[in-house]
Each structure stands twice: as structure tokens, then as C-alpha cells.
Amino acid sequence: MTEEFNPSTPIYLQLVERINRQIIRNELKAGDKLPSVRDMAIQAGVNPNTIQRTYSELERMAIVETKRGQGTFVTEDMKKLANLREELKQEHIESFLRDMKEMGFTLEEMMEGIQMVLEVGKGGENNDQA
Amino acid sequence: MIKLNNVTKKYLTQVALDDVSISLPQGKIIGIVGENGSGKSTTLKLMAGLIQPSKGAITINGENVTRRISTQVAYLSELDAYYPFYTVQETIDFFASQFEDFDRDRAKEILEFMRLEPNKKVKELSKGNRGRLKILLVLSREVPIILMDEPLSGLDPMVRDSIIKGLLSFVDIEKQTVIITTHEIREIEPLLDVVIALKKGKIMEITEVEEIRSIQKLSLVEWMKKVYEN
Numbered sequence: 159m160t161e162e163f164n165p166s167t168p169i170y171l172q173l174v175e176r177i178n179r180q181i182i183r184n185e186l187k188a189g190d191k192l193p194s195v196r197d198m199a200i201q202a203g204v205n206p207n208t209i210q211r212t213y214s215e216l217e218r219m220a221i222v223e224t225k226r227g228q229g230t231f232v233t234e235d236m237k238k239l240a241n242l243r244e245e246l247k248q249e250h251i252e253s254f255l256r257d258m259k260e261m262g263f264t265l266e267e268m269m270e271g272i273q274m275v276l277e278v279g280k281g282g283e284n285n286d287q288a
Numbered sequence: 289m290i291k292l293n294n295v296t297k298k299y300l301t302q303v304a305l306d307d308v309s310i311s312l313p314q315g316k317i318i319g320i321v322g323e324n325g326s327g328k329s330t331t332l333k334l335m336a337g338l339i340q341p342s343k344g345a346i347t348i349n350g351e352n353v354t355r356r357i358s359t360q361v362a363y364l365s366e367l368d369a370y371y372p373f374y375t376v377q378e379t380i381d382f383f384a385s386q387f388e389d390f391d392r393d394r395a396k397e398i399l400e401f402m403r404l405e406p407n408k409k410v411k412e413l414s415k416g417n418r419g420r421l422k423i424l425l426v427l428s429r430e431v432p433i434i435l436m437d438e439p440l441s442g443l444d445p446m447v448r449d450s451i452i453k454g455l456l457s458f459v460d461i462e463k464q465t466v467i468i469t470t471h472e473i474r475e476i477e478p479l480l481d482v483v484i485a486l487k488k489g490k491i492m493e494i495t496e497v498e499e500i501r502s503i504q505k506l507s508l509v510e511w512m513k514k515v516y517e518n
Contacts, residue, residue, distance in 0.1 A: 165507030168498045169478055199456050203449075204478045205317055206461045208498065 169204055173212040174219075182243050183231060192222060192230040209268065289314055290335060290433065290465070292325045293354075295344035297330050304330040307344070314432070317459075317479050321499075321512060322486035326502045328469040330484070332435045335467070336363035348433065358388065360369050362426040364436040372411035374422060378406050382403035385473060395428035398458055416447035424449050427458040433465050448475055455479070477508045485515045492516070 163169050180186040192198065195213065199206040204247050213230050216222040220238050224230045233239065289406045290312045297305040301345040305327045312318055320328045333339045334346055346353040348360050374382065376399070384390040399406060401482045402420040406412075413421065419439070426434050439455075440448045452475065459466055477497065492515050500511045 163478060165477065166501055166505055166510065168502040170498060171502075196456070200453055202478075203452055203456070205481055205482055206456070207316065208478075211498070229515070 170209050170211040170215060173202065174215050177216060178246060181239065182246060188232055188233050188234045188236060188239060190232045194229060205287060290348060293345045295300035295334065295341045295346060297334060298342045303489050306417045308491055310491060310494060312465065315461055316481040318479040318482045318484065319476055320467065320484045320486060321473060327484040327485055327489040329437050332467065332469060333436050336361050336435050340434055340478050358432055360431040361433045361435060362431045364422050364426045364439060372408060375407050375409050379410055379421065387429055389430045391428050393423060394458065396463045398424040398427055398454060401454055402458060416443050417444045419447055419451060423454055426502055427454065432463065436466065436468045438469055440470060440475060452479065483508065485512060487516060
């Protein structure tokens with residue numbers, strides 16, 4: 159079956175995020191080749207023009223490089239990849255903080271809450287891996 | 289580039305298409321949506337040269353559309369239009385004899401991709417496999433324009449998925465434009481570049497699908513509700 163997308167968010171952005179996560183999880187490593195536009199389109203069940211846009215956006219972010227006639231590759235610039243990791247971390251923390259603040263939680267409550275969840279989770283170490 | 293210039297189509301007294309003007313870009317997958325009777329199928333048949341407009345003109349790359357335009361257009365009909373006593377292979381041979389642009393090698397590849405049995409008679413095929421065969425017949429032609437009238441209609445999810453995958457595997461998006469009419473919005477929407485909303489023979493909206501998501505922050509279904517409520 160084709161992959162599921164959030165229908166009200168641009169698909170190319172969802173794919174950018176998906177590939178970024180693969181890079182951070184090291185499923186895609188520096189210098190790895192991304193699938194061709196057509197293969198990616200078939201895999202994701204998405205219009206090839208959308209894949210093209212995804213790759214262009216990743217290129218604009220300097221996370222991938224397109225080598226003429228060879229395809230698209232994850233950058234070997236480790237600094238860029240470290241930045242990406244840092245950016246995604248910030249982004250998710252900020253979004254978490256925004257959500258919690260919106261519901262009226264104080265910073266102390268949040269810290270306390272995190273501490274508690276960590277204590278409880280100590281028994282089964284790696285339970286954060288889905 | 290396909291252009292409709294002030295096209296009206298009447299069946300007896302009923303107006304199926306009412307003074308429609310559009311020009312469609314090349315190298316895109318375009319969806320036409322709308323209720324039954326909104327003019328979707330009529331639009332495709334006009335582009336295929338199967339029917340003539342009552343008023344106005346349709347051109348493909350500057351050339352007027354007549355029945356002879358079939359060298360530019362592959363049309364997938366909503367109905368099962370070929371012979372039930374032919375085998376799958378005979379049907380392919382028949383189409384290959386009808387169209388100079390028919391690519392037998394590609395047909396063979398799609399046959400394998402769709403896992404169709406060449407020696408089965410068309411009348412013995414499941415509905416799903418008839419749907420797959422129809423897709424094979426249009427995708428095997430090297431034409432700039434592919435028209436598909438309800439390619440997923442009445443088919444189960446596995447078949448729909450294989451048809452979508454087949455489409456993505458064998459359409460050459462740099463050279464071909466695909467126009468699809470559909471009710472199955474959710475399945476087709478990841479494929480579309482552009483959507484055209486028709487209502488009672490008129491164009492309500494024509495827009496890029498990713499723009500709907502990025503600018504209006506709506507899904508295609510939500511957008512359609514908005515378009516059709518106004």
C-alpha cells in the first residue's frame with residue numbers, strides 16, 4: 159500500500175521531514191545515494207514532480223547534493239548534518255513547549271513531569287525507540 | 289498544451305459544458321473533480337476527439353481536435369470497450385495494430401508488473417484485472433496526452449494500489465500529461481499537480497494541489513467542500 163500523508167500539509171514538506179529523520183537516525187548516511195525521482199515516486203505513491211520539489215528543497219537546505227548524471231546524494235559535509243540534528247532538536251523542543259504553555263503548564267511542572275516519566279521508564283531502558 | 293476556448297457542449301437541450309476556457313500545462317498530472325453530471329466525462333471525451341463541441345474550439349499543441357487527433361491522445365474509457373472473447377494477448381495485439389505509437393515492449397513490462405495472464409479471455413478476467421488491462425492499454429502508447437475516466441471506480445483497494453503504482457512506474461512525466469476524472473479523491477490526491485473543480489458544466493476553480501495545502505492549509509477534500517459550498 160502507498161504511504162499515508164497528512165492531507166492538509168504539503169506532501170513535499172512531509173517528505174523532506176521524513177528524509178531528514180532518516181538521516182538523523184543514520185538510516186541514510188553521509189554520501190548515500192537517494193532513490194531516483196521515479197523510484198521514490200513509486201515507493202511513496204506520489205507524483206514525480208512532488209519528489210523533484212522535495213529533492214530541490216533538500217538541496218536548498220544543503221542536506222543533499224545532485225551530481226549531474228549520477229543522482230542525488232546525502233551531503234558529506236558533517237557540519238551540515240550536525241546542524242540539521244541540532245535544528246530538528248530545537249524545533250521539537252520548541253513545539254513541545256508551545257503546546258504545554260498553551261495548555262497552561264508551568265516550566266516547573268514540565269521539568270517535574272519529564273523527571274517523573276524518566277524515573278518510571280528506567281526499568282525498560284530503550285522504550286523510546288518505536 | 290491543451291486549450292479549450294469558450295467550449296460549450298449540449299446534448300439535445302441539456303448543457304453538459306457551459307462556455308469553458310482553460311489551458312492545461314504539459315508534464316503534469318491533472319485531476320478533474322465534480323459531482324455526476326458536472327461535465328467531467330464530457331470534457332475528457334472532447335479532448336479525446338470522441339465528441340465535437342457545440343460551440344468553441346479545442347486545440348492540442350495548436351492543432352484542432354478531431355477524431356484524427358488520436359495520434360496525440362490515449363483515452364481510457366469508463367466502459368469495457370473491447371472484445372470479451374479476445375484473450376489478453378489478442379487484445380494487446382489488436383491495440384498494437386490500431387495505434388502506430390503502441391510500444392509492445394512496454395506492454396509486456398506492464399503485463400508482468402500487473403501480473404496479468406496473457407492467455408486468459410477478457411470475459412474471464414476479474415473486474416480488477418479488467419481495470420489493470422485498461423491501464424496497460426493506455427500506458428503502452430507513446431502519446432503526449434493520457435486521459436483516464438474514473439480509472440479506479442468500483443475496484444478494490446489492492447487493485448487501486450497496483451493501478452496507481454503502474455501509473456507512476458510507466459508514465460513519462462517529462463513528456464506526458466495525464467488527466468484523470470475521479471471520485472476517489474483521497475487515493476488520487478498524492479498523484480495530482482493540478483485540480484480542476486467542475487460544477488454544472490462550469491469551472492469553479494483550477495489550482496495547484498500543493499498550494500491548497502501550503503497556502504490555504506486545507507486538504508483537497510476540505511477545499512472541495514469550500515469550493516462547492518460557495
